[in-house]
Amino acid sequence: MPDIxxxxxxxxxxxxxxxxxxxxxxxxxxxxxxxxHMHRAAAWLAEQLRPLGLATETIATDGHPLVYAESPKVPGxxxxxxxxxxxxxxxxxxxxxxxxxxxxxxxxxxIYARGATDDKGQVFTHIKSVEAWMNAEGGLPVNVKFxxxxxxxxxxxxxxxxxxxxxxxLACDCVVVSDGAQFGPNRPAITYGLRGIAxxxxxxxxxxxxxxxxxFGGSITNPANALASVLAGLVDRRGKIQVPGFYDDVVPITNxxxxxxxxxxxxxEEYFEQLGVDGAVGEQxxxxxxxxxxxxxxxINGLSSGYQGEGAKxxxxxxxxxxxxxxxxxxxxxxxxxxxxRARLAELCPTGIEIELVxxxxxxxxxxxxxxxxxxxxxxxxxxxxxxPPVYIREGASIPIVAAFHETLKxxxxxxxxxxxxxxxxxxxxxxxxxxxHRGIKASARLWRELSDIRK
Amino acid sequence: MPDIxxxxxxxxxxxxxxxxxxxxxxxxxxxxxxxxHMHRAAAWLAEQLRPLGLATETIATDGHPLVYAESPKVPGxxxxxxxxxxxxxxxxxxxxxxxxxxxxxxxxxxIYARGATDDKGQVFTHIKSVEAWMNAEGGLPVNVKFxxxxxxxxxxxxxxxxxxxxxxxLACDCVVVSDGAQFGPNRPAITYGLRGIAxxxxxxxxxxxxxxxxxFGGSITNPANALASVLAGLVDRRGKIQVPGFYDDVVPITNxxxxxxxxxxxxxEEYFEQLGVDGAVGEQxxxxxxxxxxxxxxxINGLSSGYQGEGAKxxxxxxxxxxxxxxxxxxxxxxxxxxxxRARLAELCPTGIEIELVxxxxxxxxxxxxxxxxxxxxxxxxxxxxxxPPVYIREGASIPIVAAFHETLKxxxxxxxxxxxxxxxxxxxxxxxxxxxHRGIKASARLWRELSDIRK
Numbered sequence: 001m002p003d004i005x006x007x008x009x010x011x012x013x014x015x016x017x018x019x020x021x022x023x024x025x026x027x028x029x030x031x032x033x034x035x036x037h038m039h040r041a042a043a044w045l046a047e048q049l050r051p052l053g054l055a056t057e058t059i060a061t062d063g064h065p066l067v068y069a070e071s072p073k074v075p076g077x078x079x080x081x082x083x084x085x086x087x088x089x090x091x092x093x094x095x096x097x098x099x100x101x102x103x104x105x106x107x108x109x110x111i112y113a114r115g116a117t118d119d120k121g122q123v124f125t126h127i128k129s130v131e132a133w134m135n136a137e138g139g140l141p142v143n144v145k146f147x148x149x150x151x152x153x154x155x156x157x158x159x160x161x162x163x164x165x166x167x168x169x170l171a172c173d174c175v176v177v178s179d180g181a182q183f184g185p186n187r188p189a190i191t192y193g194l195r196g197i198a199x200x201x202x203x204x205x206x207x208x209x210x211x212x213x214x215x216f217g218g219s220i221t222n223p224a225n226a227l228a229s230v231l232a233g234l235v236d237r238r239g240k241i242q243v244p245g246f247y248d249d250v251v252p253i254t255n256x257x258x259x260x261x262x263x264x265x266x267x268x269e270e271y272f273e274q275l276g277v278d279g280a281v282g283e284q285x286x287x288x289x290x291x292x293x294x295x296x297x298x299x300i301n302g303l304s305s306g307y308q309g310e311g312a313k314x315x316x317x318x319x320x321x322x323x324x325x326x327x328x329x330x331x332x333x334x335x336x337x338x339x340x341x342r343a344r345l346a347e348l349c350p351t352g353i354e355i356e357l358v359x360x361x362x363x364x365x366x367x368x369x370x371x372x373x374x375x376x377x378x379x380x381x382x383x384x385x386x387x388x389p390p391v392y393i394r395e396g397a398s399i400p401i402v403a404a405f406h407e408t409l410k411x412x413x414x415x416x417x418x419x420x421x422x423x424x425x426x427x428x429x430x431x432x433x434x435x436x437x438h439r440g441i442k443a444s445a446r447l448w449r450e451l452s453d454i455r456k
Numbered sequence: 457m458p459d460i461x462x463x464x465x466x467x468x469x470x471x472x473x474x475x476x477x478x479x480x481x482x483x484x485x486x487x488x489x490x491x492x493h494m495h496r497a498a499a500w501l502a503e504q505l506r507p508l509g510l511a512t513e514t515i516a517t518d519g520h521p522l523v524y525a526e527s528p529k530v531p532g533x534x535x536x537x538x539x540x541x542x543x544x545x546x547x548x549x550x551x552x553x554x555x556x557x558x559x560x561x562x563x564x565x566x567i568y569a570r571g572a573t574d575d576k577g578q579v580f581t582h583i584k585s586v587e588a589w590m591n592a593e594g595g596l597p598v599n600v601k602f603x604x605x606x607x608x609x610x611x612x613x614x615x616x617x618x619x620x621x622x623x624x625x626l627a628c629d630c631v632v633v634s635d636g637a638q639f640g641p642n643r644p645a646i647t648y649g650l651r652g653i654a655x656x657x658x659x660x661x662x663x664x665x666x667x668x669x670x671x672f673g674g675s676i677t678n679p680a681n682a683l684a685s686v687l688a689g690l691v692d693r694r695g696k697i698q699v700p701g702f703y704d705d706v707v708p709i710t711n712x713x714x715x716x717x718x719x720x721x722x723x724x725e726e727y728f729e730q731l732g733v734d735g736a737v738g739e740q741x742x743x744x745x746x747x748x749x750x751x752x753x754x755x756i757n758g759l760s761s762g763y764q765g766e767g768a769k770x771x772x773x774x775x776x777x778x779x780x781x782x783x784x785x786x787x788x789x790x791x792x793x794x795x796x797x798r799a800r801l802a803e804l805c806p807t808g809i810e811i812e813l814v815x816x817x818x819x820x821x822x823x824x825x826x827x828x829x830x831x832x833x834x835x836x837x838x839x840x841x842x843x844x845p846p847v848y849i850r851e852g853a854s855i856p857i858v859a860a861f862h863e864t865l866k867x868x869x870x871x872x873x874x875x876x877x878x879x880x881x882x883x884x885x886x887x888x889x890x891x892x893x894h895r896g897i898k899a900s901a902r903l904w905r906e907l908s909d910i911r912k
Contacts, residue, residue: 030767090769096665154767181671195670199768208732209552210883213755214651214853215637217783218747219727221736224756224778225691232688235681271675272808276664280677280808291674299669300680301771306758307779311486311610312655312816313546314781314853315757315882322680323763325770327673352728352736360768397670397770426771427666 029087061158064150084123155361180417193394221352334362363400485543517614520606540579611817636873649850677808790818819856841899
């Protein structure tokens with residue numbers, strides 16, 4: 001594709017500058033003060049797509065707006081639905097960022113900013129590949145639809161509702177999602193499995209006010225002690241999660257997968273060294289990769305109780321709170337899991353404590369068939385751009401909306417992550433490799449060609 | 457004592473106004489920004505004592521200043537050392553205070569302010585009783601020494617050092633401490649036992665940065681999960697603390713004490729109702745009062761890890777921290793306890809976590825003999841002021857410095873708390889009953905007369 005590739009090379013610098021513009025918008029979805037920035041980000045994306053000749057809309061929702069766009073109809077060609085999100089995780093703790101989270105900085109071949117890789121930088125690769133086809137070739141060889149949301153980090157409620165109500169508009173042959181990582185540097189991957197999630201907040205109320213831990217200690221159930229004991233009671237010594245029925249519906253890892261995983265060049269020692277630990281504990285009987293990709297987990301995401309300042313305060317706190325989540329694998333049902341959780345919490349909660357469980361959001365895991373022609377097309381596009389064939393992996397994270405696409409649109413999903421595992425998604429100093437950014441655009445452009453060869 | 461009592465009655469309003477002045481000084485010892493307020497509080501107290509004819513000094517230390525004062529020598533009379541503290545606990549959470557913590561407010565017969573009962577209001581009763589003797593009688597019938605410190609809430613390090621180096625200056629026949637509560641409204645008490653304390657901060661470090669809990673969960677030990685499990689592992693189902701040797705040196709509750717405690721009008725149902733709970737769990741085999749006063753405890757005072765804001769963040773946190781403390785009873789040694797704790801933590805800490813234990817401070821418990829003539833004198837003084845004899849109780853809280861007095865000065869300690877159990881010490885809306893304030897002054901004034909009858 002000489003014209004396309006020349007176009008991509010000659011506009012590479014502008015593409016980076018435009019990405020910086022998008023990254024400067026602090027579109028933190030959970031932050032109520034960022035509401036106007038959510039609208040700015042959505043409008044900015046629409047203004048990228050509309051001039052390319054796509055029928056573009058910004059769609060208001062009960063939450064943050066959706067950006068929807070459709071390319072001019074190419075009869076007989078397949079339709080790809082490109083999904084991405086413009087909301088980003090909160091940037092705290094701010095003091096750990098080397099350069100400010102919303103002041104994108106190019107350094108060591110990377111661009112550093114909140115959202116660089118998750119997901120602004122990645123979804124932007126598909127916008128630029130469509131631009132290349134439109135400007136260099138006068139049109140795309142396939143039909144594309146974009147749906148870009150602003151609530152991915154909080155459960156995609158508005159988009160889920162939209163999918164249910166407008167499945168016809170989103171009808172497609174495959175879904176393209178770039179919101180993840182390669183297997184490693186220069187080791188691009190097609191991800192055929194995602195974990196689901198059930199995210200909860202647990203609030204324990206003890207006495208009606210903070211008490212002096214000397215005067216009252218021993219005579220009142222301490223909610224912080226109770227929280228530690230309840231949270232510890234959700235897992236046993238072998239790393240098995242202690243929720244009734246938790247493992248009932250788990251799709252076991254196949255022998256083929258065990259072999260595939262084992263064949264991957266995964267250096268466990270280096271993995272732990274990069275993360276600064278001397279090893280890890282987890283569910284017994286599984287390898288690190290198996291536990292990371294294909295087994296359910298229980299992780300505490302936040303703890304808060306009592307005095308957290310400098311020095312000592314002898315308080316028996318009135319309340320204690322935890323945020324925690326289960327990562328789920330196919331076919332675990334988040335609602336069944338949280339129902340089991342409620343039963344277990346009732347067992348664990350001691351006298352003197354009132355327990356409140358808030359279910360923040362849930363979504364099931366996904367597995368995509370490896371023999372789909374769309375996956376074969378994606379593999380060829382990736383090899384073209386990255387000069388190496390992809391490996392086939394699963395991913396431990398959740399993209400809850402992919403499960404909804406799967407269920408409602410009945411289309412295969414191509415999970416083509418251009419990021420790296422050390423991109424610090426959800427952490428300070430999030431980054432995206434500029435080389436991967438440009439290779440992602442190139443692979444995306446090639447994907448439209450490869451898909452166009454599939455006759456419907 | 458008609459002249460004294462008349463003096464107290466006619467200056468009661470001024471006494472309250474002066475206390476308000478002291479309570480307006482935000483002398484929060486742990487807050488580095490309050491350093492100058494610590495000096496202001498010490499200077500203010502010195503300016504109360506000096507005009508009464510006491511040789512008064514403000515003594516600089518490595519921490520906050522000490523206030524020391526000595527009354528003119530009365531040969532042959534016993535010497536009482538009056539101890540108190542002008543530092544107060546942090547006032548947070550600020551939004552729960554009905555009136556601001558450092559804007560003392562008289563309401564419903566109480567004075568509301570941080571430090572009202574702990575300990576500014578209580579130590580001030582002894583200053584005012586000395587004033588009454590000086591101004592109404594021209595002098596005291598006994599020798600008194602004041603030692604008022606600014607580090608009680610953080611372990612009294614400077615005063616402990618001072619006691620070690622200046623035991624001769626502090627030499628006395630009895631120590632008088634008002635820094636606690638009566639048994640109930642109109643039920644004044646002499647407290648003959650105090651618990652000790654060992655206060656620690658536990659820091660768990662997992663990976664070298666916050667991670668995405670989806671991409672990494674299952675493959676990395678989560679320090680928040682580890683914290684819950686470690687903290688839960690410090691106590692068993694029967695409420696027994698799981699630290700090697702923890703109970704070895706515990707002085708058991710005597711049969712006489714069991715009977716005394718049982719005879720006290722303690723309404724357990726009302727106690728729990730007042731605190732808004734439906735009961736409590738604790739060490740099995742002991743009553744609520746026994747667990748509260750005479751058994752050691754383990755209370756978590758603070759928890760902090762990961763995301764604590766609104767909504768959900770799928771983070772696998774890099775660190776997790778807890779503050780917790782053991783309340784100790786005689787003869788548990790805080791150093792022996794923390795040594796055992798270190799051994800237990802090493803057992804409990806999983807692979808992938810680095811553990812750091814910071815010992816914030818420690819102090820042993822105290823028991824005072826009930827047959828001392830000083831206790832008998834205090835009982836008569838209390839009956840004179842409160843129109844009812846005191847009950848003899850123990851207290852769950854710690855006054856670490858009392859252990860040091862006990863050990864170095866070999867003097868009986870009179871623990872005469874004028875407060876109430878619902879005074880909200882260490883909590884929002886701390887208060888002190890104005891009636892108790894004035895009765896405390898009257899009892900203190902009578903105490904100097906009663907003590908003067910004891911011939912040395």
